[in-house]
Amino acid sequence: MTESAVGGPTLPQERRLVTEIPGPGSLERLDRKKAHVADGVGTTLPVFVVAAGGGVLVDVDGNSLIDLGSGIAVTSVGNAADAVRRNVHAQVDAFTHTCFMVTPYDGYVDVCAALAELTPGDHAKKSALFNSGAEAVENAVKIARVATGRDAVVVFDHAYHGRTNLTMAMTAKNMPYKNGFGPFAGEVYRAPMSYPLRDGLSGEDAAARAIDVIDKQVGAANLACIVIEPVLGEGGFVVPAPGFLPALAAWAKANGVVFIADEIQSGFCRTGDWFASDHEGVVPDLVTTAKGIAGGLPLAGVTGRAELMDSVHVGGLGGTYGGNPIACAAALGSIEEMKEHDLAARARAIGEQMHARLEAIAVDHDVIAEIRGRGAMMAIELCAPGTTDPDPVRTAAVSAYCHQHGVVTLTCGTWGNVFRFLPPLSISDALLDEAFDVVAEAFAATA
Ligand SMILES: *Cc1c(COP(=O)(O)O)cnc(C)c1O
Numbered sequence: 001m002t003e004s005a006v007g008g009p010t011l012p013q014e015r016r017l018v019t020e021i022p023g024p025g026s027l028e029r030l031d032r033k034k035a036h037v038a039d040g041v042g043t044t045l046p047v048f049v050v051a052a053g054g055g056v057l058v059d060v061d062g063n064s065l066i067d068l069g070s071g072i073a074v075t076s077v078g079n080a081a082d083a084v085r086r087n088v089h090a091q092v093d094a095f096t097h098t099c100f101m102v103t104p105y106d107g108y109v110d111v112c113a114a115l116a117e118l119t120p121g122d123h124a125k126k127s128a129l130f131n132s133g134a135e136a137v138e139n140a141v142k143i144a145r146v147a148t149g150r151d152a153v154v155v156f157d158h159a160y161h162g163r164t165n166l167t168m169a170m171t172a173k174n175m176p177y178k179n180g181f182g183p184f185a186g187e188v189y190r191a192p193m194s195y196p197l198r199d200g201l202s203g204e205d206a207a208a209r210a211i212d213v214i215d216k217q218v219g220a221a222n223l224a225c226i227v228i229e230p231v232l233g234e235g236g237f238v239v240p241a242p243g244f245l246p247a248l249a250a251w252a253k254a255n256g257v258v259f260i261a262d263e264i265q266s267g268f269c270r271t272g273d274w275f276a277s278d279h280e281g282v283v284p285d286l287v288t289t290a291k292g293i294a295g296g297l298p299l300a301g302v303t304g305r306a307e308l309m310d311s312v313h314v315g316g317l318g319g320t321y322g323g324n325p326i327a328c329a330a331a332l333g334s335i336e337e338m339k340e341h342d343l344a345a346r347a348r349a350i351g352e353q354m355h356a357r358l359e360a361i362a363v364d365h366d367v368i369a370e371i372r373g374r375g376a377m378m379a380i381e382l383c384a385p386g387t388t389d390p391d392p393v394r395t396a397a398v399s400a401y402c403h404q405h406g407v408v409t410l411t412c413g414t415w416g417n418v419f420r421f422l423p424p425l426s427i428s429d430a431l432l433d434e435a436f437d438v439v440a441e442a443f444a445a446t447a
Helices: 024-036 084-096 105-118 133-148 165-171 203-217 244-254 276-282 323-341 345-364 392-404 431-443
Strands: 049-053 058-059 064-067 125-130 154-157 188-191 222-228 258-262 286-289 299-306 368-374 377-382 411-412 416-419
Touching: 064 431, 084 323, 105 299, 105 323, 125 133, 133 165, 133 203, 133 222, 133 258, 133 286, 165 188, 188 203, 203 244, 203 323, 222 244, 244 258, 244 276, 323 345, 345 368, 345 377, 345 431, 377 392, 392 411, 392 416, 392 431
Parallel strands: 154 188, 154 222, 222 258, 258 286
Antiparallel strands: 049 058, 058 064, 125 299, 286 299, 368 377, 377 416, 411 416
């Protein structure tokens, strides 16, 4: 099976457990992992995958698990999606690398043209491509600093922007992302985020609170950019109160500050629109993308106002692999799938289905303090009933039950008490329903 497995949308779309999770084949491989892979690289659900597609992952023991994680919002078009596979095969046969900075090729330019078309706003835009989300965020900051001649960067409570040195400084949570890894990059300042469940503030009031901190502790004249996730990712899928993002964007514009939306997790149809910024008509100066962009291949982008992007000297942006031709081919296939199957609409439908199931579960389980999210980026926050005291223990127990019963679920949040649901947009209604049957059972079994 390991040598010849074929994944993609034709895989049987079923939950099928033939062993314990993890099964004997995975356990054997976990010993090899332990021997050869650094312990610092953890795994959430240690089954070794041999094929995936539609809404399932198949492991070495023949178990078929329902995927509610999409490899952290990456395989939104589904694993081994048809157009992605077709484009990747064709590109591998043609050439695998030249380095775009040495000799260019069409795929890179095509992806940049697509990014200009799809990202918010109809102004002139340009892009640069990289390998990972963190690299995109770093480059967005570099561009903002050159364009403004200023140093300071403002980020928010609960933010996640990556694991490189600059992005660790921008990420809020200590464990596991930052602990012991300092010293961190300087000139990064943190402002309060809008978190409706916990602050009860309107978007306008939460923005005024954040702007006051920025004004008093940084000063607009020193500030190159504000970097914000329009829906928090690792921080707990918090959707800021309506008006928060537009107010921040307006303040940034009035003060010559570059407004950067980190859409690495929320972008590419995940929230039911091309980008999460679209829901409130926010037009960022720069947008960072990665994860869902290329159906699983490593690719990231910074897209923004042409004059901002062009403020950097020739040769100032790049990297050996950035915009690799195979990754670009995958991105073009991925975007084709999103357009052809209207995956933004599919994300909205999935979101409605998940919301209805979660509402029904919440009726019986008052540990669920809030259901929130946009489209197929949905979460529940677990707190001691009637309070906002986080309950990470119950969250872990529910998650463990789901894993043992063949559903891949992910948690997140500053306190580890948020369940996030990120199914591939290629999942069927029936499979999604079955997954939430298991989630409901998990709440009942751990009550
Ligand atoms: C995942 C993520 C990143 C980092 O992306 P990598 O590809 O893991 O470097 C940055 N920002 C957000 C919002 C993310 O979700």
